[in-house]
Amino acid sequence: MSEENAIPVIEDQPEAAAIEIPHEAGRDLDMTTHTHQIAPTQFVDAKGIHFAYRRFGKAAGVPLVFNMHFTGTMDHWDPLVTDGFAKDREVILFDNAGISSSSGEVPTSVERMAANALAFIRALGLSQVDVLGFSLGGLVAQELTLAAPDLVRRLVLVGTGPRSGESMASLTPEPQKIFGATYDPPDHLWLSVFFTPSEASQAAGRAWLSRFRRRTEGRDPEVNESVAPAQLEALARWGAPRANPFDYLKAIHQPTIVINGHNDVIVYTIYSYILQQNIPNAQLILYPDANHGSQYQYPERFVRHVSMFLSEEGA
Amino acid sequence: MSEENAIPVIEDQPEAAAIEIPHEAGRDLDMTTHTHQIAPTQFVDAKGIHFAYRRFGKAAGVPLVFNMHFTGTMDHWDPLVTDGFAKDREVILFDNAGISSSSGEVPTSVERMAANALAFIRALGLSQVDVLGFSLGGLVAQELTLAAPDLVRRLVLVGTGPRSGESMASLTPEPQKIFGATYDPPDHLWLSVFFTPSEASQAAGRAWLSRFRRRTEGRDPEVNESVAPAQLEALARWGAPRANPFDYLKAIHQPTIVINGHNDVIVYTIYSYILQQNIPNAQLILYPDANHGSQYQYPERFVRHVSMFLSEEGA
Numbered sequence: 182m183s184e185e186n187a188i189p190v191i192e193d194q195p196e197a198a199a200i201e202i203p204h205e206a207g208r209d210l211d212m213t214t215h216t217h218q219i220a221p222t223q224f225v226d227a228k229g230i231h232f233a234y235r236r237f238g239k240a241a242g243v244p245l246v247f248n249m250h251f252t253g254t255m256d257h258w259d260p261l262v263t264d265g266f267a268k269d270r271e272v273i274l275f276d277n278a279g280i281s282s283s284s285g286e287v288p289t290s291v292e293r294m295a296a297n298a299l300a301f302i303r304a305l306g307l308s309q310v311d312v313l314g315f316s317l318g319g320l321v322a323q324e325l326t327l328a329a330p331d332l333v334r335r336l337v338l339v340g341t342g343p344r345s346g347e348s349m350a351s352l353t354p355e356p357q358k359i360f361g362a363t364y365d366p367p368d369h370l371w372l373s374v375f376f377t378p379s380e381a382s383q384a385a386g387r388a389w390l391s392r393f394r395r396r397t398e399g400r401d402p403e404v405n406e407s408v409a410p411a412q413l414e415a416l417a418r419w420g421a422p423r424a425n426p427f428d429y430l431k432a433i434h435q436p437t438i439v440i441n442g443h444n445d446v447i448v449y450t451i452y453s454y455i456l457q458q459n460i461p462n463a464q465l466i467l468y469p470d471a472n473h474g475s476q477y478q479y480p481e482r483f484v485r486h487v488s489m490f491l492s493e494e495g496a
Numbered sequence: 497m498s499e500e501n502a503i504p505v506i507e508d509q510p511e512a513a514a515i516e517i518p519h520e521a522g523r524d525l526d527m528t529t530h531t532h533q534i535a536p537t538q539f540v541d542a543k544g545i546h547f548a549y550r551r552f553g554k555a556a557g558v559p560l561v562f563n564m565h566f567t568g569t570m571d572h573w574d575p576l577v578t579d580g581f582a583k584d585r586e587v588i589l590f591d592n593a594g595i596s597s598s599s600g601e602v603p604t605s606v607e608r609m610a611a612n613a614l615a616f617i618r619a620l621g622l623s624q625v626d627v628l629g630f631s632l633g634g635l636v637a638q639e640l641t642l643a644a645p646d647l648v649r650r651l652v653l654v655g656t657g658p659r660s661g662e663s664m665a666s667l668t669p670e671p672q673k674i675f676g677a678t679y680d681p682p683d684h685l686w687l688s689v690f691f692t693p694s695e696a697s698q699a700a701g702r703a704w705l706s707r708f709r710r711r712t713e714g715r716d717p718e719v720n721e722s723v724a725p726a727q728l729e730a731l732a733r734w735g736a737p738r739a740n741p742f743d744y745l746k747a748i749h750q751p752t753i754v755i756n757g758h759n760d761v762i763v764y765t766i767y768s769y770i771l772q773q774n775i776p777n778a779q780l781i782l783y784p785d786a787n788h789g790s791q792y793q794y795p796e797r798f799v800r801h802v803s804m805f806l807s808e809e810g811a
């Protein structure tokens with residue numbers, strides 16, 4: 182599609198020029214001075230969508246593209262995770278179509294979300310990326326990999342699961358309760374979604390929330406009210422029962438790492454095991470006393486494990 | 497028991513004196529010049545058993561004690577694994593009672609194997625150890641930890657499983673077939689036990705076999721014919737069905753890492769998942785395209801993952 186091969190349109194923000202500097206391995210580019218907190222929001226157009234993104238880190242090797250969870254924006258990533266990766270590689274955060282600073286509509290299928298993510302990546306002129314997806318973002322990452330196997334070098338699936346299966350078609354009882362409650366302040370919702378009730382996990386959660394709130398300038402607006410219904414419809418379609426639901430995973434030939442908490446109540450942990458058992462070249466890591474957001478509970482450990490995986494020799 | 501607190505008896509081999517040098521952190525001891533291939537076999541007496549062991553590596557921190565699988569001796573460990581750990585910590589290999597160079601009888605219960613292992617560790621005068629167990633050695637490591645929780649700091653369970661469960665009481669169909677066949681040379685047995693049929697895994701297996709055969713001086717004799725029947729009886733007792741078979745795992749409070757291959761046909765991979773789900777503070781790592789001997793297929797990765805775990809801050 183011609184839109185997917187369009188030349189990147191870099192807009193109005195003066196910092197955006199940083200990505201036009203040619204990539205030279207070992208050279209300390211302006212981009213490397215950016216971090217999660219100060220990386221400017223930039224824009225690129227593809228498929229008629231005005232995609233908001235941030236790009237920072239060491240301009241060497243294959244960039245790592247982050248795919249966000251249900252109702253999340255670029256500001257929902259953990260700076261310890263993104264900056265942790267940014268020490269050794271480029272990190273690309275973006276809002277998919279219809280989310281926060283990006284224009285367009287949220288599609289009601291994961292496949293179309295993946296098509297939009299793909300259009301965004303191609304619009305940046307990238308020929309190879311590593312893809313990380315968390316929760317709903319992990320579904321998008323799977324479909325993106327199946328749709329563009331030559332583009333995706335390695336795959337990182339966090340707190341996510343396969344097509345079909347009990348908790349994929351509709352929310353499990355736990356999130357129905359968690360998302361149905363009210364929180365003051367509202368972002369305390371995430372303490373229940375991402376962390377276990379243990380004292381240690383809740384303390385890690387509060388530390389994560391304070392990191393998560395730290396960016397104040399150029400913050401992404403929260404998503405509007407049309408996002409959740411569309412994403413839920415896409416989840417329901419993805420999770421619909423079908424015959425041999427896990428067979429499609431055999432077609433993911435990329436080296437893959439699957440990571441989750443020991444007791445994910447949002448996308449049950451057993452689905453991480455099922456992903457690993459069905460993707461031909463997949464490693465699994467499960468962290469103790471952790472729920473859906475294990476990577477925010479153990480950010481340094483997560484970055485080390487995934488960095489080891491991304492830097493391994495061979496296919 | 498008085499035997500368990502006996503003063504170590506260091507025997508006849510001149511290199512054995514190395515362990516009598518006081519441990520001083522940062523000092524390069526003679527022991528650090530030993531490696532898997534040249535570490536002398538030493539002896540210590542406890543509970544009336546003459547225990548054969550080898551001890552080498554950097555004399556700093558908490559030593560890592562290795563517990564061996566069904567019918568294995570000290571020479572069945574992978575030098576890349578043992579020497580990999582020895583760069584940063586002391587490694588202790590030993591033959592449990594009745595095995596190879598050690599005197600005594602192989603007990604017909606895992607609990608008594610663990611009591612012997614405990615007597616051996618205490619006879620060395622150690623007050624704290626990290627414990628690694630592979631397969632049957634992983635069962636021993638669990639019982640040892642339950643019997644002496646203050647002695648064990650951290651636990652590494654590799655290719656192993658919990659009490660009870662389908663493949664623990666009797667061998668699974670796969671090993672019945674694998675152990676029933678004949679091999680020329682005999683150690684080609686291990687290519688089927690530890691590696692998958694894939695080309696990559698079998699190549700890794702042949703590389704491991706060549707490492708495994710490299711020690712020629714002072715090698716452990718293969719076990720005698722009374723070992724396998726006693727170990728099988730212990731496995732049958734351990735694996736016998738019982739009510740709430742995994743509850744005992746809640747009593748393991750040590751930080752634990754569970755590691756296995758993606759498709760362990762000897763102790764099914766799902767049991768690694770069950771261990772992680774039931775031990776309160778456990779991390780799980782499963783490697784791709786790997787069978788029972790995943791740590792020999794990916795020795796560097798295994799050492800890095802376990803070293804990270806052993807060196808983590810906090811409980």
